[in-house]
Amino acid sequence: MVVPDWIGRALGRRQQRARLAARKVARERAAVQGAERWAQESHGELPVVPSQGDLICFNAAIHPC
Secondary structure, three states: OOOOHHHHHHHHHHHHHHHHHHHHHHHHHHHHHHHHHHHHHHOOOOOOOOOHHHHHHHHHHHOOO
16 A cells, blocks of 8 residues: 555654644743742742842942942
8 A cells, every 4th residue: 555645744743743742841841840949949038129229329339429
C-alpha cells in the first residue's frame, strides 16, 4: 500500500504541536512554582520602595546642593 507524503507530514505537524503545547505547559508551571517559591521565601513581605524624602536625603548626601 502506498501512503501519500502529506499524511506523514500531517503526523509530524501534530507531534510538533503536541511538543510545543507540552513546553508551554511546562513553562507556565515553572513560572507559577517560581512565584510560589518567591512568596514562601519572602513570607508575604512587600518589596521595600524608598519614599521620596529618603531619595532626596540620599541625593543630598552624594552631592549637596
